[in-house]
Amino acid sequence: MDRKKAFFNHITEGYSTKGDFITFGSAMLDGETIKDAFVKVPLKTLNRHGLIAGATGTGKTKSLQVMAENLSEKGIPVLLMDIKGDLSGLAMPSPGHRKIDERHEAIGLPFEAKKFPIEVLSISEQEGVRLRATISEFGPVLLSRILDLTETQSGIVSIIFKYCDDNKLPLLDLKDFKKILQYATAEGKEEIQAEYGRISTASTGAILRKIVEIDQQGGDLFFGERSFDVKDLVRTDSDRKGIISVLRLTDIQDKPKLFSTFMLQLLAEIYSTFPEQGDSEKPELVIFIDEAHLIFEEASKALLSQIESIVKLIRSKGIGLFFVTQNPKDVPEDVLAQLGLKVQHALRAFTAKDRKAIKLAAENYPDSEYYDVDESLTQLGIGEAFVSVLNEKGIPTPLAATMMRAPMSRMDILSDRELKELIDTSRLYYKYSEVIDRESAYEILNEKIEAINKKEAIEEKKQQASKSTRRSASKSTRMNPILKVVTSATFIRGVLGILKRVI
Structure with a gap:
């Protein structure tokens, strides 16, 4: 048997699947695409999470787009973090191209242009369905980890939440939390200290700065009501295609704290809301986090620990997480170890540091008699990638350099007019566009402080009036010097008169 035939059997046997699956493309050997040697991933393993990595311009975003399209066709909802702003084209069919036809002919798959149902979301000033969450929904533990607080400061946050719960003070937005922090060390200091213990002014000052x-970074837009219901991410359209929710984040790259805050809260909310599902035939929702380094690069140890825990646990809820980044080293090792599917596009070696990074990246993949992974990683073309997935039994499939299929939708952004039309027809847009500012801790505490100030003002007036009365009484009892003289003289005259009469 010749090498090509042996390789074909190696791939087709390794990627055979009894359940439903999606196809990435066809395997390559010695730079040649082997037709019909399909590289597939079973749907039931997509909750084992994954990684899409590679240098800029190698096709990471298109691989993400291909996966989102195929998942949608299988009725699986998808959430995409669109940081570069080039994923809205999913809503329009591909115009087609000769090179696309040539690629699919080499792969052995027919090409069909299609559009997909998408929902445009936003956590910033960009247009789209507004995603919000309240401070109360974060809770004291998650909020403390996001803010990277010390143990003492975290204890204070827990006291603040407890006080607000006991006194029916809703914590909805940042102004609520800032107001209660100020209140705890000023007007309400004695009240809170008597019931919950002493709160340090220095600690509340540090929390306030965080x-x-x-x-x-725009947290005032994210924190508040109406809170986004994560169940709205799990929807299908009338054709039973999974709706692809595209979160616009093009203005968030310089705001990593807000991005990581949002992502952690979203994952925590999904984990607490979705029912246990175990290993089902297909995932409930698949989330793609583009530019994943933005989550990890400024994360504290406590925050990283929280992310790692959620990544480990959320798969039981039927949720698949895919991190998209330039280099696998951008993802912490403990998280990387949880990722069952890896799509590695080309890496570029310009420096000694780059070459070391490539060697480390190569170690993430199983050994192969058909590839020198270190060398091949720098030689992959655009739209080509090393793929390693898990089969239905959780066993890694053979490593395959893969000619990736082309997206069926437009590989470009929507025009402003197209985007506006899409948003205007969204049912969720009108559901979440209204900003609700109901009475919460900020307003209640302001009223309480005002009442305290009024009471203090009345008490002060009473004290001043009392002082004035005492001064008046004191003046009336003290004799005027002139009066003293007159009175003394009268007394003397009276005494002398009596004496005269006696004599």
Whole structure:
């Protein structure tokens, strides 16, 4: 048997699947695409999470787009983090191209242009369905980890939440939390201290500075009501295609604190809301996090620990997480170890540091008699990638350099007019566009402080009036010097008169 035939059997046997699956493309050997040697991933293993990595311009985003399209066709909802702003084209069919036809002919798959149902989301000032969450929904533990607080500061946050729960003070947005922090060390200091213990002014000041940092990155737009219901991410359209939710984040790259805050809260909310599912035939939702390094690069140890825990646990809810980044080293090792599917596009070696990174990346993949992975990683073309997935039994499939199929939808962004039309027809847009600012801790505490100030003002007036009365009484009992003289003289005259009469 010749080498090509042996390789074909190696791939087709390794990627055979009894259940439903999606096809990435066809395997390559010695730079040649082997027709019909399909590289597939079973749907039931997609909750084992994954990684799409590679240098800029090698095709990571298109691989993400292909996966989102195929998942949608299988009725699986998808959430995409669109940081570069080039995924809205999913809503329009591909115009086609000669090179696309040539690629699919080499792969052995027919090409069909299609559009997919998408929902445009936003957590910033960009147009789209507004995603919000309240401070209360974060809770004291998650909020403390996001803010990277010390143990003492975290204890204070827990006290604040407890006080607000006991006194029916809703914590909805950042101004609520800032107001209660100020209240705890001023007007309400004695009240809170008597019931919950002493709160340090220095600690509340440090917490307040962390809150201001998030506020400056746009947290005022994210925290508040109406809260986004994560169940709205799990929808299908009338054709039973999974709806692809595209979160616009093009203005968030310089705001990593807000991005990581949002992502952690979203994952925590999904984990607490979705029912246990175990290993089902297909995932409930698949989330693609583009530019994943933005989550990890400024994360504290506590925050990383929280992310790692959620990545480990959320798969039981039927949720698949895919991190998209330039280099696998951008993802912490403990998270990387949880990723069952890897799509590795080309890496570029310009420096000694780059070459070391490539060697480390190559170690993430199983050994193969058909590839020198170190060398091949720098030689992959655009739209080509090393793929390693898990089969239905959780066993890694053979490593395959793969000619990736082309997206069926437009590989470009929507025009402003197209985007506006898409948003205007969204049912969710009108559901979440209204900003609700109901009475919460901020307003209630302001009223309480005002009442305290009024009471203090009344008490002060009473004290001043009392002092004035005492001064008046004191003046009336003290004799005027002139009066003293007159009175003394009268007394003397009276005494002398009596004496005269006696004599």
